[in-house]
Amino acid sequence: MILICMPVMAEGGGGGDGSGMGDGGNTDISSVSSGLLSPQFILGGLVALAGLILLRTTKINWNIRTLLMCAVFVLFGVLVIMHQPSPLRAVVDPVTALVTGSAITLKKTTALIFIGGLSVIGAKLFCGWVCPFGALQEIVNRIPAPSGKKIKLPFNISNGIRISIFVISFIMILATGIDLYTYHNILNPFELFDWHFELVLAVLVGAVLVASVFVYRPFCYLVCPVGLLTWLLEHVSIFRVRLDQGKCNDCNKCIRMSPCPSVKAIVDCDNVRPDCFACGVCIDACPTDALTFGIGKTKAGRSRDLESGD
Numbered sequence: 001m002i003l004i005c006m007p008v009m010a011e012g013g014g015g016g017d018g019s020g021m022g023d024g025g026n027t028d029i030s031s032v033s034s035g036l037l038s039p040q041f042i043l044g045g046l047v048a049l050a051g052l053i054l055l056r057t058t059k060i061n062w063n064i065r066t067l068l069m070c071a072v073f074v075l076f077g078v079l080v081i082m083h084q085p086s087p088l089r090a091v092v093d094p095v096t097a098l099v100t101g102s103a104i105t106l107k108k109t110t111a112l113i114f115i116g117g118l119s120v121i122g123a124k125l126f127c128g129w130v131c132p133f134g135a136l137q138e139i140v141n142r143i144p145a146p147s148g149k150k151i152k153l154p155f156n157i158s159n160g161i162r163i164s165i166f167v168i169s170f171i172m173i174l175a176t177g178i179d180l181y182t183y184h185n186i187l188n189p190f191e192l193f194d195w196h197f198e199l200v201l202a203v204l205v206g207a208v209l210v211a212s213v214f215v216y217r218p219f220c221y222l223v224c225p226v227g228l229l230t231w232l233l234e235h236v237s238i239f240r241v242r243l244d245q246g247k248c249n250d251c252n253k254c255i256r257m258s259p260c261p262s263v264k265a266i267v268d269c270d271n272v273r274p275d276c277f278a279c280g281v282c283i284d285a286c287p288t289d290a291l292t293f294g295i296g297k298t299k300a301g302r303s304r305d306l307e308s309g310d
């Protein structure tokens with residue numbers, strides 16, 4: 001899983017002609033190999049692996065998570081030698097190429113397969129542990145809201161907006177050959193990591209960061225096409241947050257402590273649940289160890305009171 005990660009980050013994709021697809025249909029295996037051996041790859045893989053181990057051993061807590069998110073942001077977002085990690089382009093560019101009939105590079109395909117593969121191995125292991133813009137939003141979300149209360153967006157609404165943006169972008173590609181996200185980078189904050197400071201980008205990133213004080217990962221839940229893809233895939237992930245119903249005492253501490261809108265759906269064993277970014281807060285909060293980042297089906301026990309008061 002680690003090995004496929006790095007083309008996403010090594011390739012970047014920002015800047016230039018902005019397409020990331022016009023490099024002559026490069027299918028040179030050696031260029032992929034050199035990407036896989038880059039520092040970004042090794043570090044990204046180690047961080048994802050560390051996340052999985054911490055979640056599996058329930059060693060994750062708020063302080064460790066915050067430190068690791070700062071490290072992810074600095075390593076893959078700030079340091080120039082790491083260039084631009086652009087998971088957004090890894091998803092959008094192949095869609096554009098498919099619709100327009102242009103060539104898809106091996107590296108682009110590898111990046112897309114990697115994000116999908118990592119998400120199937122562990123729910124949101126890429127988004128939750130490797131993406132620098134996800135990490136930045138999560139760090140800002142640690143700032144206390146002036147009202148003292150964070151907002152959890154109704155998932156039906158946030159996901160409806162995210163799907164609508166994707167559909168509009170798809171129609172735009174059909175009509176013009178250009179996608180909505182990277183059109184003047186109006187919805188592409190990943191350009192930030194390529195040190196592009198245009199006005200529209202500054203407005204977008206500023207708005208997302210302000211919103212992040214109040215809402216957990218607003219860009220991920222409302223806009224990002226990678227978030228949409230990995231949300232679909234996390235429903236079949238091997239490792240994901242699972243409930244042992246026999247251990248759950250209905251205290252709902254996990255729901256109250258979590259920053260996301262996902263935990264109630266998890267403890268209610270809903271088939272469709274909002275994005276879980278594998279932060280581990282609910283696992284750490286549970287006083288009876290009923291939640292784990294585990295494998296297999298949810299363990300049945302007595303029925304929960306679904307009027308949980310969330």
Ligand code: SF4
Pocket residue numbers: 087088126127128131132133134135217219220221224225226227228
């Ligand atoms: S959904 Fe969030 S964490 Fe995932 S790629 Fe998009 S910005 Fe990054």
Ligand code: SF4
Pocket residue numbers: 241258259260261262263266275276277278279280281282283
């Ligand atoms: S608190 Fe939410 S995002 Fe974090 S691990 Fe639990 S369900 Fe996932």
